[in-house]
Amino acid sequence: MVGTNLTQVLCDSDFCNTGWPTILTHLSPFGWASMGIAFTLSLSIVGAAWGIFVTGSSIMGAAIKAPRIRSKNLVSVIFCEATAIYGVIMAIILMGKMEDPPASDKIEVYEWTTAYFAGYALFTAGIGVGLTNLASGVSVGIAGSSCALADAQNGSLFVKILIVEIFASALGIFGIIVGIIQSNMAAFPTPP
Amino acid sequence: MPYVVPLSGGDITSFNVHNGFPEALVRGFRSSFLTEYDYNNLTQCENLDDVRLNLQETDYDQFLSSQTKVTPALIQEKATTKLVKEFNYLKAQAQEPLVTFMEYIQYEYMIENVMLLLKGTLSGRNVEELIAQCHPLGLFAPSTMKLIPMFEASPKGYMDLYQTVLIDTPIGDYFSRFLEEHKPSGHDSAGGDDANIVRNVLEEVEIEIIKNSLMKLYLEDFHRFCKKVGGDTAIVMCELLEARADRNAINITLNSFNGPLNEPHMRSTDRRRLYPAIGQLYPEATSDFTDVSDEAALAAVLEPYPVYREIWAVHMNESFGNKSIDDAFYERDVEMLELSFEGQMHFAPFYAYIKLKEQEIRNLVWISECIVQRQRDEINKFIPLFTDSAPWKVARRAAR
Numbered sequence: 001m002v003g004t005n006l007t008q009v010l011c012d013s014d015f016c017n018t019g020w021p022t023i024l025t026h027l028s029p030f031g032w033a034s035m036g037i038a039f040t041l042s043l044s045i046v047g048a049a050w051g052i053f054v055t056g057s058s059i060m061g062a063a064i065k066a067p068r069i070r071s072k073n074l075v076s077v078i079f080c081e082a083t084a085i086y087g088v089i090m091a092i093i094l095m096g097k098m099e100d101p102p103a104s105d106k107i108e109v110y111e112w113t114t115a116y117f118a119g120y121a122l123f124t125a126g127i128g129v130g131l132t133n134l135a136s137g138v139s140v141g142i143a144g145s146s147c148a149l150a151d152a153q154n155g156s157l158f159v160k161i162l163i164v165e166i167f168a169s170a171l172g173i174f175g176i177i178v179g180i181i182q183s184n185m186a187a188f189p190t191p192p
Numbered sequence: 193m194p195y196v197v198p199l200s201g202g203d204i205t206s207f208n209v210h211n212g213f214p215e216a217l218v219r220g221f222r223s224s225f226l227t228e229y230d231y232n233n234l235t236q237c238e239n240l241d242d243v244r245l246n247l248q249e250t251d252y253d254q255f256l257s258s259q260t261k262v263t264p265a266l267i268q269e270k271a272t273t274k275l276v277k278e279f280n281y282l283k284a285q286a287q288e289p290l291v292t293f294m295e296y297i298q299y300e301y302m303i304e305n306v307m308l309l310l311k312g313t314l315s316g317r318n319v320e321e322l323i324a325q326c327h328p329l330g331l332f333a334p335s336t337m338k339l340i341p342m343f344e345a346s347p348k349g350y351m352d353l354y355q356t357v358l359i360d361t362p363i364g365d366y367f368s369r370f371l372e373e374h375k376p377s378g379h380d381s382a383g384g385d386d387a388n389i390v391r392n393v394l395e396e397v398e399i400e401i402i403k404n405s406l407m408k409l410y411l412e413d414f415h416r417f418c419k420k421v422g423g424d425t426a427i428v429m430c431e432l433l434e435a436r437a438d439r440n441a442i443n444i445t446l447n448s449f450n451g452p453l454n455e456p457h458m459r460s461t462d463r464r465r466l467y468p469a470i471g472q473l474y475p476e477a478t479s480d481f482t483d484v485s486d487e488a489a490l491a492a493v494l495e496p497y498p499v500y501r502e503i504w505a506v507h508m509n510e511s512f513g514n515k516s517i518d519d520a521f522y523e524r525d526v527e528m529l530e531l532s533f534e535g536q537m538h539f540a541p542f543y544a545y546i547k548l549k550e551q552e553i554r555n556l557v558w559i560s561e562c563i564v565q566r567q568r569d570e571i572n573k574f575i576p577l578f579t580d581s582a583p584w585k586v587a588r589r590a591a592r
Contacts (some may be wrong), residue, residue, distance in 0.1 A: 054208045061216020065223060142204050145212065146536055149219050 029112075029119025030101050033188075036126025037094045040179070043130025044087020044172075047137025051080035055144030066152035073151060073158075076144025079165055083133040083140070083172040090129045090179050094122050099188035111189045121186035125179040132175025139168040199289055200422045207537040210287040217282055218541050222533060224251035225552060228579045234559050235571050243267075243560060264560035271553045276328040279546060289421055293539050295362065296414045297546055301330025302363050303410060307403045309340045314399075329546075332361050366409040370402065373465065401466065404444060408468040411437050415470045424538035430470075432528055432540065437471035439521050442500065445481050445490060446517070454485055472497060499524070502591070523584050526551060526575055548577050 055076045063070045097118065102110040147161040201207055207215075226234075233246045240262040248254065255270045256262060283294045305326040312322040323337055331337060340353070358367045374393050393402070411433055418429040444466050448454050453463045460482040467478040480493045491508075494500040503524065507517035529548050532540040555574035562571040576582045 050205070054205070054212065057208045057212030058216045061213040062220055064217060065220030138205060145208060149216060149536065152216075152220060153223055 025116075028101075029115045029188075030098070032119035033094070033098055033122040036123035037091050037098075038126075039123075039130045040094065040126035040133075041087050041091040041130075043127075044090075044133035044137070045084050047134035047172075048080050048082075048084035048087075049137075050134075051083070051137035051139075051141025051144065052077055054138070054141035055080065055148065058145035059148040062148045062152040068155070069148060069151045069158075073144070073148045075162065076140065076147055076165060079140045079144065079169045080137050082169060083137040086172050086176045087129065087133050090126065090176055090183075093180065094126060094183055097122060097183060097186055097188060100191045102191045106192045109192050114187070114189050118186040118188045121182055125183040125186075128182070129175045129179040133172045136169055136172035136175070139171065140165050143168055199420060201289060201425050201539055202537070203423055204537050211290055211537075211539075214282055214285045214290060215537070215541065217285060218545050219533070221278060221282075221545055221549075222541070222578075225548065225577050226250055226555075228576060228581065231555075231559075231574070231576050234556075237563055240264075240267075240560055240563060243563065264557050264564060267560050268553060268557045271556060272328060275546070275549050275553070278549075279329060282542065290539060290542070292417065293421070293425075294542060296417060297543055298329050299363055299410055299414075300407070301327040302332060302361065303330070303366070303403065303406045305330040305337075306340065306358070306361070306363065307399055307406075309337075310402075311399045313340070313342075336361060363406065363410070366406045366413070369409055370405050373405070401462070404440070404466045407440065408437075408466055411440070411468045412470055418539075421539065424535055425540060428532050428535065428538055428540040429543065432532065432543065434471040435525065435528060437468035438473045438500065439525075441467045441471065441473050441478055441481070442490075442494070442503075442517075443521075445484060446487075449486060456485075459483075459485070473500075522551070522575060523588065526577060527585075527588070530578060551575060552577060 055073075059069070059073045059076070063073075143161065143165045147158060147165065150161055151158040201211055202209065230246070230250050233249075234243055237243045237246060244256045244262050247256070252271070252274070255274050256267070259266060259270075279294070283291065286294060308326060309322050312325075313319075319338065319342065326337070340358075358364050371393060374397065415430055415433045415437075418433065419426050444453075444463065448463055452458060464478065464482055467474065467481065469475075477493050477497070481490075484490045484493055491504055494504050503517060503520040506515055506520040510516055526548065529544040532544045555576070558574045559571060562568070575584060579585070
């Protein structure tokens with residue numbers, strides 16, 4: 001398999017492990033990349049959904065005595081939804097970098113180093129975007145809940161608390177910027 | 193899969209799952225309190241029909257529309273009905289543990305109602321009349337309500353009252369604990385003795401002492417529940433309940449000065465048993481209260497506690513400042529209850545809403561009574577809520 005400077009071989013089979021590093025190297029880079037895509041999508045959506053339910057229940061309750069807040073406060077829900085969209089965008093970008101794996105007779109001549117780099121880059125870009133969107137979604141949701149309740153009591157507070165939400169949703173943008181730059185460098189070699 | 197609701201209300205990330213909607217509802221109700229502008233209009237009314245007209249502009253809307261003659265008692269009854277409707281609406285939208293929390297709020301009124309029914313029956317009043325006077329928030333099943341006034345003053349009657357009625361009510365636990373405390377030593381719990389104990393207690397112990405004991409047990413139980421719920425609810429509610437426990441302890445001591453509880457041997461047993469086991473004054477000051485038999489000694493015990501020292505100073509200056517110790521306690525309570533609305537994602541606003549709405553109903557009744565009796569000078573002696581420029585708030589800020 002990869003690399004020839006293996007330490008003492010303890011068994012003869014082709015499938016033996018030779019140490020801890022092989023746990024990482026024996027996970028296929030295509031597996032790393034696919035998991036990255038899954039994480040970016042699912043964690044972003046968990047964050048967005050969390051934020052939406054936190055803010056949605058408060059908007060519904062507060063709108064009973066103060067119906068005027070109904071339409072304005074849907075902006076909070078839109079901010080939460082934006083984090084889900086970042087996740088979808090990132091997932092599509094990452095999917096574009098995937099290539100087919102080499103055929104079984106071409107394994108020896110495939111450029112595994114580049115493939116491993118691409119696999120790790122896509123995985124961490126995905127995790128990075130997913131976790132930042134999770135945090136951003138929850139944060140926007142809680143701020144949006146307070147925004148709805150404050151707006152119901154005093155209409156002039158809405159715009160001021162919205163600024164808090166804007167900063168919270170900026171966190172998701174940081175994540176996707178770094179993720180896009182990181183995944184830019186990743187490129188699976190075309191199968192020989 | 194069985195659905196297990198967590199006992200705690202949740203922190204800021206998970207509170208809104210079960211309690212977001214009810215909390216938003218109660219905050220909507222908060223905006224329905226009468227404002228300074230409304231109180232100004234009301235105090236300038238000439239008669240109660242004007243009051244009704246002015247109330248139509250507020251959240252009270254048409255609550256008196258079907259009545260021909262308006263009286264202060266009617267205003268109180270209809271306003272309380274509106275409050276109870278709002279409370280039941282909130283409770284219907286709530287989930288555990290908020291439902292249990294709201295039931296704890298109701299237990300206080302249940303204790304009052306049971307005491308009213310027992311007292312009324314012992315002095316031989318009509319069942320229907322008594323039930324009509326009960327506070328609507330503290331009603332239990334109508335069958336139980338009817339049974340309480342109907343017990344006979346015989347051993348079997350008391351036994352029935354205890355076993356079927358008092359134990360089955362949600363406050364039955366407090367009754368059994370109260371009777372445990374008052375069991376004279378040397379009795380064991382044989383069946384016949386229980387009936388005698390019940391009879392002894394109900395005949396010999398004054399109704400006021402029964403009520404104070406039940407309130408003490410209720411406050412301790414509520415405090416324990418809030419601690420179990422944890423989070424911000426525990427922090428805010430426990431402070432509110434401790435303030436109430438301290439207020440009760442001071443009032444019991446103050447009111448006992450002219451009565452039998454002030455005897456030295458009664459002070460350390462009977463009177464001491466009435467102080468709740470929560471609060472700033474517990475345990476040191478409440479054990480010092482056993483040596484207190486007059487106002488000077490009470491002032492000395494309260495000296496190390498700045499809040500109560502201030503309130504006691506108001507009591508001392510009663511003839512100058514025209515405010516009684518009750519007013520001082522009310523103001524402190526209202527300030528704390530208003531502040532409990534400040535934090536989000538805890539249960540205290542539900543408790544505070546009920547208490548503050550009751551204060552508003554008291555204000556309305558005071559204003560109506562002053563109008564009816566033509567006492568224009570006294571009319572401004574109510575406590576307006578959620579207004580920063582109210583005279584009592586300004587005075588408190590200046591005093592700090």
